[in-house]
Amino acid sequence: MEEQRQVELKMLRDEKEQLQFLILRQTAIIGELEQQLLKVSSNNTVLQRQQQELLDTVNNLIHTISVGSVRESKTVMMQDTPTTFMDCAAVFKAGNTQSGVYTVILPNTTIEVKAFCDMETEGGGWTVLQKRFDGHVDFHRTWQEYKKGFGDPSGEFWLGNEFVSTLTIQQSYKLRIQLSDWEGNSAYSQYDQFSLDSEAQNYRIHLKGFSGTAGKISSIGQPGSDFSTKDVDNDKCVCKCSQLTTGGWWFDACGPSNLNGMYYQQGQNSNRFNGIKWYYWKGSGYSLKSTTMMMRPADFSGSL
Numbered sequence: 001m002e003e004q005r006q007v008e009l010k011m012l013r014d015e016k017e018q019l020q021f022l023i024l025r026q027t028a029i030i031g032e033l034e035q036q037l038l039k040v041s042s043n044n045t046v047l048q049r050q051q052q053e054l055l056d057t058v059n060n061l062i063h064t065i066s067v068g069s070v071r072e073s074k075t076v077m078m079q080d081t082p083t084t085f086m087d088c089a090a091v092f093k094a095g096n097t098q099s100g101v102y103t104v105i106l107p108n109t110t111i112e113v114k115a116f117c118d119m120e121t122e123g124g125g126w127t128v129l130q131k132r133f134d135g136h137v138d139f140h141r142t143w144q145e146y147k148k149g150f151g152d153p154s155g156e157f158w159l160g161n162e163f164v165s166t167l168t169i170q171q172s173y174k175l176r177i178q179l180s181d182w183e184g185n186s187a188y189s190q191y192d193q194f195s196l197d198s199e200a201q202n203y204r205i206h207l208k209g210f211s212g213t214a215g216k217i218s219s220i221g222q223p224g225s226d227f228s229t230k231d232v233d234n235d236k237c238v239c240k241c242s243q244l245t246t247g248g249w250w251f252d253a254c255g256p257s258n259l260n261g262m263y264y265q266q267g268q269n270s271n272r273f274n275g276i277k278w279y280y281w282k283g284s285g286y287s288l289k290s291t292t293m294m295m296r297p298a299d300f301s302g303s304l
Helices: 002-080 088-093 143-148 161-170 241-245
Strands: 100-105 112-118 126-132 173-180 186-196 205-212 290-297
Touching: 088 100, 088 112, 088 126, 088 290, 143 161, 161 186, 161 290, 173 205
Parallel strands: none
Antiparallel strands: 100 112, 112 126, 126 290, 173 186, 173 290, 186 205
16 A cells, blocks of 8 residues: 555656646746747837838928929919910910910009900901901990990900000000901901090090001091990981991991991891991991901011
8 A cells, every 4th residue: 555655656746747847848938938029029119110200201202292393383383374464465475376265454453354365367466356246245335335345255245445445555556357248258457556545535546557458448437536335426427326327336427337236147238227337348238247356566576
């Protein structure tokens, strides 16, 4: 019995030693794992810091590029788009060579005006004063409407006597009038010098240096006539030409022209005393299909 007990006791001691050995080994392994974990955590912290620094650098670079692009864009816009254009000749000189509607500024004011610019005819740079081609706009208007302008610059319109007067007082302009009939013919009248007096002088028209294909004689009589409308009569006829022939114009004594008369369609345009008339091209009773009045500085060269 004693011997058996001694054998069992020895076995227990051996198992205890083995367990202690295992515990020591596991403790060592756990220690190594803790050291590795600490090292990895430290490396992660460094990595995270490096990633954050890289992200900050990228963001700063993006911001710098964005600000530079905006500044460059603003600089280009400042160079290509002046703050004001006095007329379509100035628009053309700035490099805008496409015909269309542009914003111009009434000289010595902040008043903006939408104007149609013809950049093709005879070298371009023309500020269009009047355009008619389909009869959609009523031209039998009041003095104030003719003063300020009416219609749509991309369609039929009158630019405005006040704007034209202010421009032509500033410098010398030429006037070109383009006409077409219902048979497919076109013609023009051009004046080397053109100006309108102020409203105090009833926007009296002055023209010199006539040429063109729409008659050998100008259909706007000289010396200049005052402007008249249906509510302001400045003509030299007791009949009140604007009410008789409709529209606002420099009638004189009803005279040989009125490009702002009634618009008559083809087939109805003959024998019309109140139509769109240019006497020295088509006679007194023929109402034209389309008209364009435009002006540009007399010294315009046509080159950028």
